[in-house]
Amino acid sequence: MQLHADLDLRACVDAYALPWTPSPAAGVERRMIERDGAEAARATSLVRYAPDSRFPSHAHPRGEEILVLEGTFGDEFGDYPPGTYLRNPPGSRHAPRTDEGCTIFVKLRHMHPQERERVVVDTAERAWRTSAVCGLRIMPLGGFRGERAALARLAPGTRVPTHRYAGGGEWLVLDGALRDDEGVYAAGTWLRLPCGTRQTVSSDAGCTLFVKTGHLR
Structure with a gap:
């Protein structure tokens, strides 16, 4: 799939107006903002998890960034309330989950291959x-x-x-x-x-x- 895939072009998207489309995991849907590739793609998306939904454990060869917009997102490393920013470096692996349901902004495969540090920021606690x-x-x-x-x-x-x-x-x-x-x-x-x-x-x-x-x- 190629969706706003040319990085040399300006792109503007009303992400909230996009349709929700199913992901490979039950209860997990996506609004695809930018995408270059099939299921393993460089991508920017809104992702919505229904209550008590899970995504199978998977790796991120070129990293992943997440900003939690609504609800509480989680994985085997912890729970992340609204406003949490996660930076999972290239080569990292996790199994996303949620109990109450959540919506997150996600970027995949945009990170430098030599980055190694995992970052978790609770923006509600950090000073401007x-x-x-x-x-x-x-x-x-x-x-x-x-x-x-x-x-x-x-x-x-x-x-x-x-x-x-x-x-x-x-x-x-x-x-x-x-x-x-x-x-x-x-x-x-x-x-x-x-x-x-x-x-x-x-x-x-x-x-x-x-x-x-x-x-x-």
Whole structure:
């Protein structure tokens, strides 16, 4: 399957409007945002687990990133409440599960093959950092060799000066709405910006974003 697979092209998707499609595991469904490959694919998705559902143990040859959006996600290493960011490095293995049900944002096969550290961040417990831009706060989550993942929060009325994504970038609007020269993006919007893209953003009412940069080189 090829879905927004060309990393040299800008892509914008209303992820919340996508249909849920079955996965190989009973009770687990996906909204496919970006995909290059069959079942073993480089992919970006929303994944919904029904209560008491499981996914068989499997490996991640090129790594996996997860942001828990709703409910409590789990595996043999622990339970992860809403807001938890997980970074499972290339070569890692786990068996996902949930008791109450959950929805997660997942990225597969985007990580550097030499990355080895597993990262777990409870964003509800981590402090926000101020930035050089008034009204913009950042929460770093993880990264490796120039690739970075973070949450960004724009206060109402914030405008961020033009930024160039040398290594490409993408973001998912978690709440509120973001604006740039091409439109306004509500919660659930996923946007990919190819290497070299320049962008100026602002938010009238405020918003929170999951941001990933430097991984499209």
